[in-house]
Amino acid sequence: MKLVMGAAVLAGAASIALGGFAGLAWLAPVPAEAAPAAREAKTGKAILAEQRRARGAYLARAANCMGCHTAQGGRAYAGGRSLSTPFGTFITPNITPDKATGIGHWNEDDFWGAMHEGKSRDGRPLYPAFPYTEYTKVTREDADAIFVHLQALAPVPQKNPPSRINFPYDFQPLLSLWRMVYFKPGTFQPEPDKSAEWNRGAYLVQGLGHCSACHAERDPLGGIGATVGGEAAGGGQIMGTNWYAPSLNGRHEAGTASWPLEEIIQLLTTGVSQRATTSGPMAEVVGQSLQHLTKADARAMAVYLKSLPESKPTPPVSAPARTEQAEAWLQQGVRIYKKHCEDCHGASGEGASGIYPALAGNRAVTMNPPINAIRSVLNGGYPPSTTGNPRPYGMPPYAQVLSDAEVAQVLSYIRNAWGNRASMVTTPQVDKSRIGIH
Numbered sequence: 393m394k395l396v397m398g399a400a401v402l403a404g405a406a407s408i409a410l411g412g413f414a415g416l417a418w419l420a421p422v423p424a425e426a427a428p429a430a431r432e433a434k435t436g437k438a439i440l441a442e443q444r445r446a447r448g449a450y451l452a453r454a455a456n457c458m459g460c461h462t463a464q465g466g467r468a469y470a471g472g473r474s475l476s477t478p479f480g481t482f483i484t485p486n487i488t489p490d491k492a493t494g495i496g497h498w499n500e501d502d503f504w505g506a507m508h509e510g511k512s513r514d515g516r517p518l519y520p521a522f523p524y525t526e527y528t529k530v531t532r533e534d535a536d537a538i539f540v541h542l543q544a545l546a547p548v549p550q551k552n553p554p555s556r557i558n559f560p561y562d563f564q565p566l567l568s569l570w571r572m573v574y575f576k577p578g579t580f581q582p583e584p585d586k587s588a589e590w591n592r593g594a595y596l597v598q599g600l601g602h603c604s605a606c607h608a609e610r611d612p613l614g615g616i617g618a619t620v621g622g623e624a625a626g627g628g629q630i631m632g633t634n635w636y637a638p639s640l641n642g643r644h645e646a647g648t649a650s651w652p653l654e655e656i657i658q659l660l661t662t663g664v665s666q667r668a669t670t671s672g673p674m675a676e677v678v679g680q681s682l683q684h685l686t687k688a689d690a691r692a693m694a695v696y697l698k699s700l701p702e703s704k705p706t707p708p709v710s711a712p713a714r715t716e717q718a719e720a721w722l723q724q725g726v727r728i729y730k731k732h733c734e735d736c737h738g739a740s741g742e743g744a745s746g747i748y749p750a751l752a753g754n755r756a757v758t759m760n761p762p763i764n765a766i767r768s769v770l771n772g773g774y775p776p777s778t779t780g781n782p783r784p785y786g787m788p789p790y791a792q793v794l795s796d797a798e799v800a801q802v803l804s805y806i807r808n809a810w811g812n813r814a815s816m817v818t819t820p821q822v823d824k825s826r827i828g829i830h
């Protein structure tokens with residue numbers, strides 16, 4: 393069936409080239425009967441090549457290569473996006489097939505070296521800001537298909553400034569040492585006692601989706617302590633940002649073991665669901681990548697995520713002591729909530745289904761550390777725009793409207809209202825989170 397559809401598309405392309413009536417015919421839906429003729433016109437080899445390229449384009453979406461390799465408002469894949477990390481500011485390279493400034497002179501083996509071993513064409517070890525620590529799990533076949541897709545793009549001549557890596561991380565032997573300790577090349581090994589669907593999901597999450605690049609706990613040197621599917625995937629602050637990527641193994645973080653499968657699929661592909669709303673970097677991941685997954689792949693990913701053990705222990709949260717001072721703090725929070733938040737999030741934090749997230753019973757509100765909730769209030773934001781939710785409603789930023797103390801008060805309140813229980817938020821926590829807003 394796939395072959396027939398591919399052939400029909402090629403028949404259309406061929407008729408455009410021929411022009412005239414054939415070209416007009418393309419405007420009408422191409423009948424399936426056109427396929428055999430097209431197969432004669434195009435060799436089987438060309439059809440296979442086109443299928444491989446289309447597959448590569450799909451896989452590159454699943455890996456969100458474009459997200460990092462495109463500057464804001466810049467040409468797709470031409471690089472130039474800056475990623476700030478504690479090790480320096482990385483400027484992503486141009487990976488269009490331009491010979492002078494991109495990877496036009498690379499071959500499949502060079503590309504495999506980058507994806508699988510984290511090495512540039514000249515053998516230079518690459519920094520793991522390029523998530524080859526996860527992409528190493530991608531199969532050779534898939535990597536080759538992605539390469540075919542990249543090489544078929546229009547070359548964009550664009551020279552990007554070099555990355556600015558801080559001392560001492562600019563010292564290459566240190567990077568080599570890091571790689572010896574933290575990086576082991578190796579493709580994904582399916583688990584034979586698990587279903588094909590589960591294994592597909594594991595492959596997508598651990599490899600192409602590079603979820604661990606954000607969701608795993610990192611030690612101060614950027615090494616991943618435990619990864620998704622490992623014993624205790626930690627959850628951790630994303631390097632260089634004030635976002636915390638919650639653990640995919642924690643019921644009170646981003647774990648989905650107790651969710652209905654359909655709702656996990658819904659969150660991954662539309663960015664919103666009954667229980668959760670994606671924001672910030674996760675909204676980008678959904679908008680740029682996950683919403684484009686086929687139904688089968690989204691489902692496989694959900695099956696795998698649902699199977700992850702709830703290994704992240706949840707520290708018992710006792711309600712903060714209701715001292716006079718605490719009561720006064722929370723009363724200020726009530727006042728701010730009524731004035732600025734209630735219109736959208738509701739008098740009982742119930743939100744508006746499918747429009748504004750509920751804050752009551754929302755783990756994004758009660759999570760520790762509270763940095764994402766602080767971020768949401770300071771920055772505002774939108775869930776991603778997706779086919780399933782094309783015009784999402786947003787939240788205004790409050791960074792210029794509320795003082796640090798007021799943000800802390802309103803968050804302390806919503807973390808302890810309507811059945812929510814979590815630690816109070818302090819003024820210094822908000823102040824710290826303002827640093828690095830971009």
Ligand code: HEC
Pocket residue numbers: 452455456457458459460461475482483484485487495503506511512513517518519520521522523527538555
């Ligand atoms: C999280 C951001 C991020 C994502 C996602 C990402 N890259 Fe990169 N990539 C980088 C950075 C940063 C570098 C530069 C690393 C360095 O210079 O050490 C890089 C380097 C590369 C290089 C090496 C270029 C050279 O000149 O040596 C290639 C090839 C590449 N990326 C391809 C890809 C492909 C293909 C994908 C998707 C499968 C991808 N990248 C996804 C950030 C990213």
Ligand code: HEC
Pocket residue numbers: 596597601602603604605606607630635636637638645646647648667668669670671672673674675677682697756764
């Ligand atoms: C660029 C960093 C990044 C990457 C890559 C990433 N995430 Fe996330 N993710 C986040 C952040 C930050 C949050 C917390 C904000 C939020 O809830 O939207 C999050 C939240 C989540 C949540 C919980 C949503 C909620 O509110 O309960 C799930 C589930 C999730 N991610 C799954 C995934 C999966 C699966 C992948 C890989 C396909 C992935 N993430 C890749 C950063 C990332």
Ligand code: HEC
Pocket residue numbers: 668669670671672675728729732733734735736737747748749754756757765768769772773774775776785786787788790802803806
């Ligand atoms: C105009 C409507 C609107 C107003 C006013 C508003 N919000 Fe929101 N809020 C939203 C929307 C929409 C989102 C989802 C944003 C996203 O996905 O990035 C959201 C998200 C949040 C989140 C994150 C929830 C999650 O599941 O990730 C928190 C916390 C929050 N709002 C608190 C507040 C507080 C506190 C105020 C008042 C200071 C406020 N909001 C005012 C619409 C609003």
